[in-house]
Amino acid sequence: xxxxxxxxxxxxxxxxxxxxxxxxxxxxxxxxxxxxxxxxxxxxxxxxxxxxxxxxxxxxxxxxxxxxxxxxxxxxxxxxxxxxxxxxxxxxxxxxxxxxxxxxxxxxxxxxxxxxxxxxxxxxxxxxxxxxxxxxxxxxxxxxxxxxxxxxxxxxxxxxxxxxxxxxxxxxxxxxxxxxxxxxxxxxxxxxxxxxxxxxxxxxxxx
Numbered sequence: 001x002x003x004x005x006x007x008x009x010x011x012x013x014x015x016x017x018x019x020x021x022x023x024x025x026x027x028x029x030x031x032x033x034x035x036x037x038x039x040x041x042x043x044x045x046x047x048x049x050x051x052x053x054x055x056x057x058x059x060x061x062x063x064x065x066x067x068x069x070x071x072x073x074x075x076x077x078x079x080x081x082x083x084x085x086x087x088x089x090x091x092x093x094x095x096x097x098x099x100x101x102x103x104x105x106x107x108x109x110x111x112x113x114x115x116x117x118x119x120x121x122x123x124x125x126x127x128x129x130x131x132x133x134x135x136x137x138x139x140x141x142x143x144x145x146x147x148x149x150x151x152x153x154x155x156x157x158x159x160x161x162x163x164x165x166x167x168x169x170x171x172x173x174x175x176x177x178x179x180x181x182x183x184x185x186x187x188x189x190x191x192x193x194x195x196x197x198x199x200x201x202x203x204x205x206x207x
Contacts, residue, residue, distance in 0.1 A: 052119020163203020
């Protein structure tokens, strides 16, 4: 496939393009330069998967920095995982602050959600997490808003949870973001739920 470079400069009224080679000018010429649908779809999927690979690498780094992280599990059109860290940690390696949060039972629980088709982070979701303790008692249920993370975006909330083992149920709503993948609107067309057992909540003696 031949790509026509249009450059970064704006058009001038006299048609000058700053010395860049001319692209197609007429409607007919533009159509002749457009790839067919299959070729365009393959190119777009390739670019999406490159973004997914980058997000997977970022998640790998993020998981190395936190107290607890889960293997991802497939549910519906997603790969879903979780990360748990002391609320004040913020990956600053401040042992005193991290220990203080753990002693108070305050942890930050994040949910990572990837598109199962291309690996990319999925934005625009309403994510609700419910936690039960080792005895099966419900600790609470909270919405997890989007966290724009410097390493890897995810959905997170700060919890007051007793340290030890717990279970976690994640419910994901339909995406609310505007979508331009009309050919794939059958994906993400239902709410999705998944449960994680044996979640280790860090605390004194568990960090």
